[in-house]
Amino acid sequence: MRVVVIGAGIIGSSVAYEAARAGAQVTVLEAGRIAGGASTTSFAWTNATGKRPQPYFALNVAGMRAHLDLAREFGHAPWFHQTGxxxxxxxxxxxxxxxxxxxxxxxxxxxxxxxxxxxxxxxxxxxxxxxxxxxxxxxxxEEGWVQPALYAAWLLRAAKEKWNADIRSHAAVTSVDVRNGVAKSVRTVDGAVHEADAIVNCTGSWAAHVLDGVPPIPMASxxxxxxxxxxxxxxxxxxxxxxxxxxxxxxxxxxxxxxxxxxxxxxxxxxxxxxxxxxxxxxxxxxxxxxxxxxxxxxxxxxxxxPIPSDNLTCSGWMPGVEGYYVAVTHSGVSIAPHLGKAVAQEVVRGHAHESLQDFRPDRFLAAKNGLGERS
Ligand SMILES: Cc1cc2nc3c(=O)[nH]c(=O)nc-3n(C[C@H](O)[C@H](O)[C@H](O)COP(=O)(O)OP(=O)(O)OC[C@H]3O[C@@H](n4cnc5c(N)ncnc54)[C@H](O)[C@@H]3O)c2cc1C
The missing domain is CATH 3.30.9.10 (D-Amino Acid Oxidase, subunit A, domain 2)
Structure with missing residues (x-):
């Protein structure tokens, strides 16, 4: 399965690493420097304190636990400091x-x-x-802090060395080619076309901008x-x-x-x-x-x-109406990233819905926009 990840902040790096580990042939397309967006200039405190409602708190706690698992998995994790x-x-x-x-x-x-x-x-x-x-x-x-640029560097290096992921910086995506309701490929600013079975938008606050071919996510960044x-x-x-x-x-x-x-x-x-x-x-x-x-x-x-989705909560799931196009955007992204990477890989590569993401689907924005009511 070919997966294109758009954006290589802490979320895109996590998704790329986990999707590659799950068996996908991953291409990462980053407009600027790896982790050069919000992730490098983040306070990057891993925490869940004060986060509500409870499913959002639980998502952050899952992220904190996943940081520990990831540090154990790498053995050497120079990006992670669980200091309290x-x-x-x-x-x-x-x-x-x-x-x-x-x-x-x-x-x-x-x-x-x-x-x-x-x-x-x-x-x-x-x-x-x-x-x-x-x-x-x-x-x-249990709280700590992360150096997101190092996190991204180590995960992307592992994705490349172990599973042959293709990582490209200075490769801004300009459009998604959608045919008969199915996302087929992305085009980068240099005109190159990358075909994909699944495209994952991890562009943080840029998710509010229109990529030709797909709808934006309402953001209150x-x-x-x-x-x-x-x-x-x-x-x-x-x-x-x-x-x-x-x-x-x-x-x-x-x-x-x-x-x-x-x-x-x-x-x-x-x-x-x-x-x-x-x-x-x-x-x-x-x-x-x-x-x-x-x-x-x-x-x-x-x-x-x-980057903050307009109702302050994580947005992660397939975009309704565009088969093969997935969005993963969130505030508290440093806390949540390693868990979100795993959960998104499970959904995108293995095709199984991840329970922890059920309350955070993009269709809530479309439902509100169409006057179909608020999420509970
Ligand atoms: C001041 C501040 C403090 C914060 N404090 C915390 C905290 O204490 N704890 C916490 O958990 N979170 C915190 N956050 C939030 C956290 O930093 C973000 O949720 C997280 O960094 C988002 O990561 P991301 O990968 O989604 O976005 P980003 O890091 O912004 O990455 C998105 C990437 O997409 C790329 N991109 C955009 N458009 C395109 C395109 N068309 N083609 C290709 N690439 C594209 C960008 O260049 C960028 O590199 C804080 C944020 C800020 C700003």
């Missing part, structure tokens, strides 16, 4: 919601530990205890800003989440910084200055928790589009 993560809120008004969420997560079988400041100091001595003050602190031991410090003499291993600030190590001593309130400072992709207002906003917040970080420690700061 630490969360607290400085404002007392946020504590009831934190407690309610932690209890819900625990009821659903998620690892949740309440820890004191002394334990935080043992785990991460660079965190200033004054920044925690008397806030309750939750430790989520939004902007994110991620800052990277210079390599610092830091021993921080775990990510922490304080209020709307997220910080984690990013290899070689760099810290990655994300702050939800900073995201709204931009409305489109644009170059940002390392000494600009957005960078200051991020660094000021970090320095209140990690006093060793200096005001001029920002090495780079980037904008990125966060």
């Amino acid at each position: 993560s630490i969360e607290w809120y400085s404002n007392e008004a946020d504590w009831p919601a934190q407690l309610e969420n932690a209890e819900q997560m625990r009821d659903w079988g998620y690892g949740v530990e309440w820890i004191g400041k002394a334990r935080v100091a043992e785990l991460e001595p660079e965190i200033d205890p004054a920044a925690i003050a008397n806030s309750p602190v939750v430790y989520y031991p 939004n902007m994110g800003i991620i800052g990277f410090t210079f390599p610092l003499a830091t021993t921080l291993r775990r990510q922490f989440h304080m209020d709307d600030l997220d910080v984690r190590p990013d290899g070689a001593g760099r810290l990655m910084i994300h702050k939800i309130s900073a995201d709204s400072l931009v409305t489109e992709m644009q170059p940002l200055e390392t000494a600009g207002a957005q960078a200051r906003h991020l660094l000021d917040a970090v320095r209140r928790v990690l006093p060793a970080v200096q005001p001029d420690d920002m090495e780079s700061i980037r904008t990125v589009v966060r």
